[in-house]
Amino acid sequence: QSALTQPPSASGSPGQSVTISCTGTSSDVGGYKYVSWYQQFPGKAPKLMIYEVTKRPSGVPDRFSGSKSGNTASLTVSGLQAEDEADYYCSSYAGNNNLVFGGGTKLTVL
Amino acid sequence: EVQLVESGGDLVQPGGSLRLSCAASGFTFNNYAMSWVRQTPGKGLEWLSAISDNSATIYYADSVRGRFFISRDNSKSTLYLQMNSLRVDDTAVYFCARGYVSLGRFDYWGQGTLVTVSS
Numbered sequence: 001q002s003a004l005t006q007p008p009s010a011s012g013s014p015g016q017s018v019t020i021s022c023t024g025t026s027s028d029v030g031g032y033k034y035v036s037w038y039q040q041f042p043g044k045a046p047k048l049m050i051y052e053v054t055k056r057p058s059g060v061p062d063r064f065s066g067s068k069s070g071n072t073a074s075l076t077v078s079g080l081q082a083e084d085e086a087d088y089y090c091s092s093y094a095g096n097n098n099l100v101f102g103g104g105t106k107l108t109v110l
Numbered sequence: 111e112v113q114l115v116e117s118g119g120d121l122v123q124p125g126g127s128l129r130l131s132c133a134a135s136g137f138t139f140n141n142y143a144m145s146w147v148r149q150t151p152g153k154g155l156e157w158l159s160a161i162s163d164n165s166a167t168i169y170y171a172d173s174v175r176g177r178f179f180i181s182r183d184n185s186k187s188t189l190y191l192q193m194n195s196l197r198v199d200d201t202a203v204y205f206c207a208r209g210y211v212s213l214g215r216f217d218y219w220g221q222g223t224l225v226t227v228s229s
Contacts, residue, residue: 034214038155045205046155047221057217089155093214097169099145101155 003100004029004090011108012080022073022090028100030071031099037066037075039086040104046089052073053059077107085109112136113220114206119223126196126227132189132206139187140164143210146180146191148202149222156202159191160211169211191211196227 006024012018022029023039028056048057050066053073053091059074063078073092077084090102118130132144132218145160159180160169168180189206203224207216 032214034212036215045221046216047209047219048215048217051215051217052213091155091157091214093212097160097211098171099157099160099211099214101147101157103154 004092004102006088006090006102006105008103009106009108011110012077012108013082014082016080017076017078017091018080018107019074019076020088020090020107022075022092022102024071024073024092024094024100026071028071028092028094029068029073031095032093033068035066035068035073035090036091037064037073038089038091040089041086049088084110112208114208114218114220116204116206116220119204119225122196122225123229124196124198127192127194128196128225130191130193130206130223130225132191133175134187134189134206134208137208139182140184141147142208144182144189145207145209145216146178146189147205147207147216147219148200149205149224150199150202157205157211158204161189172186172194193225196225198227201225201227 037050040046054070094100113135146158177195183188203222205222208218209216
């Protein structure tokens with residue numbers, strides 16, 4: 001069982017917005033601003049999409065945005081495109097030089 | 111272009127050992143902390159270990175502390191993971207990743223190498 005809880009699946013139609021949640025505790029998500037989100041295609045390496053809750057690395061479309069409220073972080077994909085269909089993982093610093101991940105969410109573009 | 115290429119994955123019997131390597135290129139390796147992360151179908155991604163740029167500080171997840179050992183050779187731009195006393199549940203794809211655990215992010219990952227522990 002993963003340390004952070006994500007829904008196993010999410011879906012949306014092209015052009016719509018979809019939000020994926022990532023629930024932890026006050027010892028990880030709620031306690032630090034160091035939440036990241038990764039996109040992963042089958043057989044490929046994860047790609048950093050969001051870091052420090054809301055920041056986007058260079059090259060990541062602004063359709064991807066992050067937020068946090070209490071112990072729950074969220075990734076929102078706006079203007080959904082077929083190429084966004086992938087697995088998404090959250091992670092959070094958990095103190096004591098430890099990092100935890102979510103179990104992943106499979107995003108399907110209908 | 112930043113590249114991380116893992117190697118060393120194999121089929122090994124329970125109780126055995128294996129050493130993974132991660133060859134880095136396209137950036138100044140000795141300026142960055144590095145980590146190992148593994149992925150299993152059932153448990154998703156799991157951070158295992160991190161090492162600072164100069165090897166002065168090393169961290170491990172509880173699940174591998176005392177069995178796995180991280181190291182690096184900056185002269186060869188290579189990261190290592192020595193895995194001992196392997197168990198069936200260590201079966202996974204192992205990734206190396208560039209970044210800082212304390213900042214909670216890894217900005218580049220390798221493609222992974224498969225380790226299968228089975229008799």
